[in-house]
Amino acid sequence: MNSSVLISNIIRFFALVMAQVLILKNIDFGTYAPYFKVFVYPLFILMLPIRLPTWGAMLVALLVGLTVDMFYDSAGLHAGACVAAAFARPLAFRMFEPRGGYDINQNPNKNDLGAAWFLQYTAVILAVFIITFFIYETFLFKDFGFALIKAILSYLISFPVILVLVYIFNPKY
């Protein structure tokens, strides 16, 4: 049980990072390119086991973020957003805690906790991720209202992409 969780998370790490930097990074929205950033790799942070302590989740998130940053040439930008998303995880868990609490062996996916739970949870964490991301991006490039529009549009496009991935692969662990 434990090793299968570990292995599936490692596979997810590489698969999602590769998908992000090799495919999604290269999607060309033409004129609208600055408005649409599609993020799928936050799914990795979303799907880390519930029992993983927050500090562990944050360190792993930092690792994912820095890995993606290497490909985006944006040291720290994705890492900061990832850490924020990981930090928000326990808050989201508490917000949507089912009656009777979480089972020790439950994983944050729609099989164990239901589609409605997963939808709300993803909505919150992804929002934290994208808002942090664009705050940092603005902090770097200084253009705030623009960043808000970008954040909203990117959220609207990343959310369905992540859900589609979850529904296609339907991960158990």
Next chain:
Amino acid sequence: MSNLIEFLLRYNAFFLFIGLEVFAVYLMVNYNDHHSKVALHSSNVVSGAIMKRYDSMTDYWKLRAVNDSLANQYNQFLNQDTSSYYQHRIKVFSTNDSIYERNYNYLSAKVINNSTDRPNNFITLEKGARHGIQKNSGVLSGGGLAGIVLKTSENYSLVMSLLHRNMRLSAKIKRNNHFGSLIWTGNNPRIMTLDAIPKHARILKGDTIVTSGFSSTFPPDIMIGTVSDFRIEQGSNFYTVDVELNTDLSNIEYVNIVQNLMRDEILELQESAGNE
């Protein structure tokens, strides 16, 4: 002190969060402008190698965009090249002579469009009305004829090529001055047909065909081509002569336009005869 440690442990996640965010911001501030510190950039060994491999795979997908940009660049270069400018120079060489009055003037022009593969071919020249090119002027090329000016605009003129079904030129056999009309049947761009040479005329293969000078379009005795074949069609009183053109109209670059300075006088005279 123990309270502080307890406090830190109790809120470990929050302090780690703050610490990691500070670290991230530190990276953003320090590494994004410094190219010497490449460990976190796509030029480092791992991500650099992956990106390079990936790039070599996806180059193909970018070919359309690359082609577009190359075409644009080429277009830009063409626009800068001298060939894309219009030359206003008008080269006319003329001499004044008290014994010989000038009858023909020649202008040179560059061919900018030409065809030989259609039933009706046209040549476009880079000189027009303002250079003195008039409708119905003859056009010479290299060692022979090219056509007759059909239309002129301000800077360009359209020439009916010899290789046009409506072309009808007065031509004669140089050796014995028998004349006929030269037409193109639309088959071979090197061969035209000389009609209406009377049966009693002596024709030999290789006879030179020249302009007759009967029309005001071309001066007389300009080489057109040589007889390559001749025959008498069934029941006809005239020879049908195949004339191999002296010029290859498929590769002409420059042509000379004939200005007949006395044409108006000739036309006037002929018209007055027609009216009587």
